[in-house]
Amino acid sequence: MYSEEHQKYLKKIKINKFFIRFTQLLIVFLILFLWQFAANHNLINTFISSSPKAIINTIIELYKNETLFHHIWITFYEVIISFLIATIGGIIIATILWRFKFISKVIDPYLTILNSLPKVSLGPIIIILAGASTKAIIIMALFISIIITIINVQQAFTSTDENKIRLLKSFKAKPHQIFFKLILPSNYNNLINVCKVNIGLIFIGVIMGEFLVSKAGVGYLIMYGSQVFNLNLVMTGIILLCIMASLLYYLIVFVEKRLQK
Amino acid sequence: MEILKVKHLRKTYHTKKHEILAVEDFSFNLKQGEFVAIVGPSGCGKSTILSILCGLDKPSSGTIEINNNLKFGYMLQGDNLFEWRTIYKNCLIGLELENKLTKENLDYVNHLLDTYGLKDFKKAYPNNLSGGMRQRVSLIRTLATKPDILFLDEPFSALDYQTRLAVSDDVYKIIKKEKKSAIMVTHDLSEAISMADRVIVMSPRPSTIKNIYEIKLTGKSTPIQNRKAKEFADYYDKIWKDIDYHV
Numbered sequence A: 001m002y003s004e005e006h007q008k009y010l011k012k013i014k015i016n017k018f019f020i021r022f023t024q025l026l027i028v029f030l031i032l033f034l035w036q037f038a039a040n041h042n043l044i045n046t047f048i049s050s051s052p053k054a055i056i057n058t059i060i061e062l063y064k065n066e067t068l069f070h071h072i073w074i075t076f077y078e079v080i081i082s083f084l085i086a087t088i089g090g091i092i093i094a095t096i097l098w099r100f101k102f103i104s105k106v107i108d109p110y111l112t113i114l115n116s117l118p119k120v121s122l123g124p125i126i127i128i129l130a131g132a133s134t135k136a137i138i139i140m141a142l143f144i145s146i147i148i149t150i151i152n153v154q155q156a157f158t159s160t161d162e163n164k165i166r167l168l169k170s171f172k173a174k175p176h177q178i179f180f181k182l183i184l185p186s187n188y189n190n191l192i193n194v195c196k197v198n199i200g201l202i203f204i205g206v207i208m209g210e211f212l213v214s215k216a217g218v219g220y221l222i223m224y225g226s227q228v229f230n231l232n233l234v235m236t237g238i239i240l241l242c243i244m245a246s247l248l249y250y251l252i253v254f255v256e257k258r259l260q261k
Numbered sequence B: 001m002e003i004l005k006v007k008h009l010r011k012t013y014h015t016k017k018h019e020i021l022a023v024e025d026f027s028f029n030l031k032q033g034e035f036v037a038i039v040g041p042s043g044c045g046k047s048t049i050l051s052i053l054c055g056l057d058k059p060s061s062g063t064i065e066i067n068n069n070l071k072f073g074y075m076l077q078g079d080n081l082f083e084w085r086t087i088y089k090n091c092l093i094g095l096e097l098e099n100k101l102t103k104e105n106l107d108y109v110n111h112l113l114d115t116y117g118l119k120d121f122k123k124a125y126p127n128n129l130s131g132g133m134r135q136r137v138s139l140i141r142t143l144a145t146k147p148d149i150l151f152l153d154e155p156f157s158a159l160d161y162q163t164r165l166a167v168s169d170d171v172y173k174i175i176k177k178e179k180k181s182a183i184m185v186t187h188d189l190s191e192a193i194s195m196a197d198r199v200i201v202m203s204p205r206p207s208t209i210k211n212i213y214e215i216k217l218t219g220k221s222t223p224i225q226n227r228k229a230k231e232f233a234d235y236y237d238k239i240w241k242d243i244d245y246h247v
Helices: A004-040 A052-064 A068-099 A101-116 A119-130 A134-158 A162-170 A175-186 A188-213 A218-227 A231-260 B046-053 B087-097 B103-115 B131-143 B161-177 B189-195 B232-243
Strands: B002-014 B019-031 B035-039 B061-066 B072-075 B149-153 B181-185 B198-202 B207-214
Touching: A004 A052, A052 A068, A052 A231, A068 A101, A068 A134, A068 A175, A068 A188, A068 A218, A068 A231, A101 A134, A119 A134, A119 A188, A134 A188, A162 A175, A162 B072, A175 A188, A175 B087, A188 A218, A188 A231, A218 A231, B002 B046, B019 B046, B019 B181, B035 B046, B035 B161, B035 B189, B046 B149, B046 B181, B072 B131, B087 B103, B087 B131, B103 B131, B131 B161, B161 B189, B189 B232, B198 B232, B207 B232
Parallel strands: B019 B207, B035 B181, B035 B198, B072 B149, B149 B181
Antiparallel strands: B002 B019, B002 B061, B198 B207
């Protein structure tokens, strides 16, 4: 049983947490309300700025002609595939660079150049090489995220505590033992952070790719909407992306918490 | 019986601009069950000698003779415990790496943890332990692979003074009880005199052995008790003059 003072302290934390959540929700509702209010009273031009009601109607419409989940699924599929390849591939390449310093030094300037190159400029080449398909979109997303993944993961791996490596070496540890017993587990938090950053980058890549070539997907909805000047559709696409991105982010946080137990 | 013979060890470090002669000449023999301390001014290559002895570094020249495959255990500055492993798992790391997780060895680790006051902490994580206890875990991790000779590289320098005294007493008792030989590098003269049977004093870089003292104290027992011996201050004085610190 806690003392009275401690109970008060716990209560204070709880109340504080509640108010933070409350204010966060309040902001969302306030924005939605003001937006709808302004739209209803012709304070804004709904043709350009759309309105919450119109967005909901658009979603219902998309749902009714059975394309809503199709578009979401296409984008989701592209994001997941690119995310898995970029993260796993990035970690594997970073591991090779950590293990073989020679390769790492040789490849370093190329990585730096590729990293600072605006990847969108590769778009036309990717389309020509991979064809106007989902493949091109995934390659686009990979280009945007894998380079920075490699750089970040390698950085994390090489800054592992030198003394701990010496300790393992004093037990005559082989490189793969050092990797699996020390490098990987000690960089657990760094890897999770890389995943979190990657989700954002992958979304940029996928939507960019969909803008360029797609026949379906949320990025396609936005592009199509802007071409036929249906701003309701554009706004709907953005809202859908917000929801998808935050869902994936919290999925990673969920996985992180599960692994920590 | 002499179990380790080091002859004319020499070590040069190379950088792009310089060639640094860290250790010029280092020869000495370690006897079975002996505790030897190496002291010297900072940067004199004390730690270098230890890393060469336990095979982490290669000497430029000189020989190291070891009696019939004796095993080494290396204890570095700081405890270097793995925060994501429990105390028990931390102690097993050496055995895991050497693929020796036999029932006998696991029993030995359990025995060590029980004997040295960590029985209730086997499932705890390192950040729940005090600095002194962590250091004990670090020693048990080293002992788990049953080394014959321990190399201690400033093992207590990360601890505050009080803990340091207590832990060095602790570690000394454990090493003596498990009948291990040990070579310890330290910059703390009283620590060296209170723990060691012999103290080797190194000169500044390029370092050679300046002097070797057999530490003979009346009523020699544990390090904390040894500090009260009447010869203690004499040894301290002599070694201090040998090292010739300039501030």
